[in-house]
Amino acid sequence: MAENIKLLIAEDEAALGQIIKESLETRDFEVILCENGEKAYEKYNSENPDILVLDVMMPKKDGFTLAKEIRAIDNTIPIIFLTAKSQTADVVEGFSIGGNDYLKKPFSMEELIVRIHNLINRTAVQKTSKVFEVGHYSFDFPKQQLQFRDEESVQLTHREAHLLFHLIQNKNKVLDRSLILNKLWGTDDFFSTRSMDVFITKLRKKLKKDENIQIINVRGYGYKLTV
CATH class of the missing domain: 3.40.50.2300 (Response regulator)
Structure with a gap:
């Protein structure tokens, strides 16, 4: 409907x-x-x-x-x-x-x-989600904002926010690449795969102030957020 x-x-x-x-x-x-x-x-x-x-x-x-x-x-x-x-x-x-x-x-x-x-x-x-704590970061999913300690919040794009949300939901587990591509991009073709890699790189840069946070590329499977 x-x-x-x-x-x-x-x-x-x-x-x-x-x-x-x-x-x-x-x-x-x-x-x-x-x-x-x-x-x-x-x-x-x-x-x-x-x-x-x-x-x-x-x-x-x-x-x-x-x-x-x-x-x-x-x-x-x-x-x-x-x-x-x-x-x-x-x-x-x-x-x-x-x-x-x-x-x-x-x-x-x-x-x-x-x-x-x-x-x-x-x-x-x-809109009905909450604020997540990721290491020394706070992630406000509804507002799409990421804050390190008491510093000013950084605004994420919609795609960055949803990708980070799914990584957090699967923290310390492998997030299946094909599954998340189809969920967020609607396809797991070559262009979408390259696009996802770009957004993973962007998230790594925005999370780099906490050295304990890593987004690991698990070759052949996907990505894993470790804290």
Whole structure:
């Protein structure tokens, strides 16, 4: 059921945008369709959507720029990027900006709907979670913030926060690479694997002030957080 889920879609290809809108509306989603990034930003502020589906390449304001502006004021709303690009650098950039997921064109409506529901459910779990103690760090999952002792908190991206959450949930155990890739990235293909490696490196840097914390690469299996 998609009851009460309001989506904002920014897609400059009019025919594709209309197909997505009509397909989702037949499944009881409330859909706001915008033809460019500027219009999407206006509607984001006035309509209070639950999730954003943004085309990367758009006139006036591209999807990455739009996501940056939204993330500056809202670090929790789920964002899915639609892209014809599949280069690792582009995928990593999207996640680094604060995107939660991406779909490569062409895609099936069923796949989009599954990813929408997964993100909505994941966000609900995040909002009801707590603050975790990891060595000398405090990790506020709902706020996506990491704090070392009494220092100022560091803001994590959505992807960093969810990856750290799963590492903590499996502390001192091996976190299966394929399992977490499918859960957070929606696929365990080459590009997603490379993207995950980049985010593991970022987390290591942000946790380096506590020398007892390590994220170990267990070759052939996955990663293990040890404290």
